[in-house]
Amino acid sequence: MTQIDQAVEIRDGEALESGAVDRFMKQAIPGLEGQPTIKQYPGGASNLTYQVDYGERSYVLRRPPFGKIAKSAHDMLREARVMQALKPAYPYVPEIVSICDDHSVLGCDFYVMERLHGIILRQDFPKDFSLSAEDTRKLCLNVIDKLVDLHKVDAKAAGLDKLGKGAGYVQRQISGWSDRFRKARTDDVGDFETVMAWLNEKMPEDLAQVVIHNDFRFDNVVLNPDNPFEVIGVLDWEMATIGDPLMDLGNSLAYWIEADDEGPFQMLRRQPTHRPGMLTRKEVVEYYMEQSGFRADNFDFYEIYGLFRLAVIIQQIYYRYYHGQTQDKRFAVFGQAANYLQKRCQRLIDESHL
Structure with a gap:
């Protein structure tokens, strides 16, 4: 059987006080016995998951x-609370077990949720995970369907209609x-000034106001x-809000790297979208529009926006490395990655008919 996603040993400086965790867990969940074993999930560059x-x-x-950390981050x-509200309408959200806003426990807000025992696809398929091209395509469509399903949730009925800031989402982004x-x-x-000027000039009106994930990728999906x-x-709801569905898709496609993409883009790949049978970016857009009913005559704006947003995220991390705020050597090449994404955005702008 394919390996279920597992936590590993805790990184230096990120250990939790096990006695405090134990006291909280036993108060929140009836019938727990013994002492907890605590490990950490290695993925993610933002919130910590144990x-x-x-x-x-x-x-x-x-x-x-x-x-x-910044107050709003x-x-x-x-x-x-977003997950709790969304769960009845979108069953793929893990169930929240308990929320803690008492900083005397761990020194911060935190929450506990059910653990989903499943496979998470990261940069490559696991060694014992072999799918034919036909089966890979079937898997790919099923994952895209979950984004379509999310965008069809009735936000008002779920009590999430006040989650966003109303009209003007595209402009705010x-x-x-x-x-x-x-x-x-x-x-x-x-x-990036020519890229930002182009996005500012070409931005459309909001297509719709729906629940969006804002970080929908294979490594946030459990199989x-x-x-x-x-x-x-579907995991990692930190950036979920009410916004434009095609902006959400554009964000996802920034990570969607195909087998024949050029070398510098391949270096950014963190999900197995290069496998035979995976849809191309163009096919993803066509399939999504067909299934969701949300349509745009030209997707260039959303694709370039997604790449620009990714460049900003990368640059924010690189800024910390450049100024010595982190010594993590993985971030040393992030400046080069941002420069590559500027060239990619500019090329797509030059080719665009918008």
Whole structure:
């Protein structure tokens, strides 16, 4: 059987106080016995995710990063409450077990949710996970269907209609990400000014106001280990809001790297979209529009926006490395990645008929 996604040993400086976790868990969940085994999931560059086991009973604890963080970032209470509201309408959300806003427990807000036992596809298929091209295509369509399903949720009925800021979502994203880039720019990275000017000039009106995930990728999707075509969970709801569905799709496609994409783009690949049978970006857009009913005559704006947003995220991380705020060597090449994404955006702009 294919390996179920597992937590590993906790990274230095990110350990939880096990006695405090134990006291909280036993108060929140009846019948827990013994002492917890706590491990950490290695993925993600934002919130920290831990597996807390009491024998066969297994839970997941999510908390913000250690150290000083921006007040509006890493809002655990918001994420947990969005998940609670969305769960009845969108069953792929893990069930929230308990929420804690008492900082005397772990020094921060955090929440505990059910652990979904399943497969998570990261950069490549696991060694014992072999699918034909036909089966890979079937899996791919099933995953895209879950984004379509999310965008069809009745936000008002779920009590989530006040989650966003109303009309003007597209405009807020362009101005917000442009501002973030300018604040995070370093001397060795291009200025993106022509890209930002083009996005500002070409931005459409909001297509619709729906629940969007804002980070929908294969490595945030959990598959049934007994039937890997079946999606049993969608994770990481930190950036979920009410917004434009095609902006959500554009964000997802920034990570959708095909087998014949050029080398620098391949270096950014973190999900197995290069496998034979996976849809191309163009096919994803066509399939999504057909299934969802949300349509645009030209998807260029959304694709370029997604790549620009990814560049800003990468640049914000690189800024910390450049200024010595982190020593993580993985981030040393992020400036080059941002420069590549500027060239890619510019090329798509030059080719666009918008």
